[in-house]
Amino acid sequence: MVSSLGVAVMVMVPWPSWSGMDGMFQGNAAAMSASDVLVEVAPEPEPDPRFRDVSHRIRKGQALGSILPEYGVHQVDAVVEAAAPWVDLTSIWAGKDLHFTLDRESEDRAVFLRYVLDEDRTLVVDLSGESPSAGIEEVVYAHMAGQRVLTVEGSLWQSAVNAGLRPADIMRIANVFRFDVDFNTELQAGARFSVIGDDLYSGGEYVKMGELQAVRLENKGQVFTAIHFVHADGKDGWYHPDGTAAKKPFLRSPLDFARVTSNFNGGRYHPVLKKKRKHLGTDFGCPSGTPVKATGAGVVTVAKKHGGHGNHLVIKHAGGRITKYSHLSSFKVKKGQKVEQGQVVALSGNTGMSTGPHLHYELHMNGKAVDAMKVELPTTDTMPVAERTAFNAQRDVLVAQLDAMDPDGEAAAPALVDGE
Numbered sequence: 001m002v003s004s005l006g007v008a009v010m011v012m013v014p015w016p017s018w019s020g021m022d023g024m025f026q027g028n029a030a031a032m033s034a035s036d037v038l039v040e041v042a043p044e045p046e047p048d049p050r051f052r053d054v055s056h057r058i059r060k061g062q063a064l065g066s067i068l069p070e071y072g073v074h075q076v077d078a079v080v081e082a083a084a085p086w087v088d089l090t091s092i093w094a095g096k097d098l099h100f101t102l103d104r105e106s107e108d109r110a111v112f113l114r115y116v117l118d119e120d121r122t123l124v125v126d127l128s129g130e131s132p133s134a135g136i137e138e139v140v141y142a143h144m145a146g147q148r149v150l151t152v153e154g155s156l157w158q159s160a161v162n163a164g165l166r167p168a169d170i171m172r173i174a175n176v177f178r179f180d181v182d183f184n185t186e187l188q189a190g191a192r193f194s195v196i197g198d199d200l201y202s203g204g205e206y207v208k209m210g211e212l213q214a215v216r217l218e219n220k221g222q223v224f225t226a227i228h229f230v231h232a233d234g235k236d237g238w239y240h241p242d243g244t245a246a247k248k249p250f251l252r253s254p255l256d257f258a259r260v261t262s263n264f265n266g267g268r269y270h271p272v273l274k275k276k277r278k279h280l281g282t283d284f285g286c287p288s289g290t291p292v293k294a295t296g297a298g299v300v301t302v303a304k305k306h307g308g309h310g311n312h313l314v315i316k317h318a319g320g321r322i323t324k325y326s327h328l329s330s331f332k333v334k335k336g337q338k339v340e341q342g343q344v345v346a347l348s349g350n351t352g353m354s355t356g357p358h359l360h361y362e363l364h365m366n367g368k369a370v371d372a373m374k375v376e377l378p379t380t381d382t383m384p385v386a387e388r389t390a391f392n393a394q395r396d397v398l399v400a401q402l403d404a405m406d407p408d409g410e411a412a413a414p415a416l417v418d419g420e
């Protein structure tokens with residue numbers, strides 16, 4: 001009987017043993033639970049000629065109810081119900097694949113259904129019993145300490161790929177420094193990232209970066225170092241070597257990628273009014289519809305049309321600070337609403353007195369407009385005194401490793417920039 005396969009659906013398998021249209025289903029739970037794939041690679045089990053794997057590409061408008069019967073499965077509702085804790089199979093995506101294991105001894109009826117949920121998880125529905133049951137296969141990675149140096153030449157993305165990093169990894173690294181450096185404008189060719197973290201392996205092959213432990217950016221003669229620290233209460237964060245938090249109360253820019261077209265200025269010639277006028281904010285050129293993020297956590301106090309500002313949004317923050325966003329095409333939040341730092345609050349546009357699609361952004365401190373691109377933003381959090389010793393010990397080891405990774409040893413001296 002099929003159940004004699006002894007396959008535990010919840011078993012962890014090394015990625016991507018299930019994949020490949022012609023790969024035989026491996027009905028050997030012991031061989032599948034290779035937890036330390038680097039040291040001991042489990043021997044390939046003999047393929048069982050009784051079973052074969054096929055993949056079904058979901059077509060547009062195709063529902064599970066029309067696909068399953070093709071593979072001899074008629075309990076569609078029961079399959080949906082079994083999978084419900086993890087995924088709603090009534091809304092499967094066209095273009096994705098359903099992987100079936102078929103039993104040659106029962107007219108190619110499907111005995112297993114696999115559906116990839118994300119990079120690390122696959123839904124497995126056991127169709128061999130009386131009623132379907134489902135579970136999750138999760139990739140088990142082997143962890144190895146990894147060090148990478150990335151020098152920016154041309155695009156950041158291509159440099160990252162050359163260094164064995166994926167776009168998602170470089171985004172995480174860039175995120176650590178988003179309070180120190182504006183990646184739109186300030187990253188220079190030759191900028192160097194040094195990264196210490198977990199390298200994740202599956203089946204003996206490097207797959208991706210896991211947890212990051214320490215990162216350093218050397219850019220335009222400045223050195224920024226950040227250490228990842230997990231607190232006693234389980235919360236984590238990034239800290240400069242002096243114990244100040246890398247996270248600051250304000251993002252430098254409300255847009256992910258945009259160039260500054262007009263700086264904060266005390267006496268700019270205004271192209272519409274044709275006279276000198278103060279420019280109390282920063283203009284970013286961006287296509288209408290670009291997501292605008294709250295640069296700090298706070299409460300929306302204005303979200304409406306307002307003269308020359310067009311659609312205008314104001315957020316009140318702690319410590320007497322206010323941010324303003326103008327010429328928006330639409331709002332994503334309402335007056336009175338609480339917002340988080342980085343939350344998309346509006347889409348950029350070209351409303352009000354505006355010569356082209358752009359975002360006008362202002363930061364006010366204690367009632368006075370300041371240059372949001374240049375003002376020193378205070379750090380809010382520092383390492384708690386009780387955890388100082390643990391942090392310092394961890395920091396000393398990681399900083400020494402970062403120093404050793406530097407090919408020309410430049411990092412040691414200007415590291416004083418850190419935490420300024």
Ligand SMILES: [Zn+2]
Nearest residue numbers: 281282283360
């Ligand atoms: Zn402006």
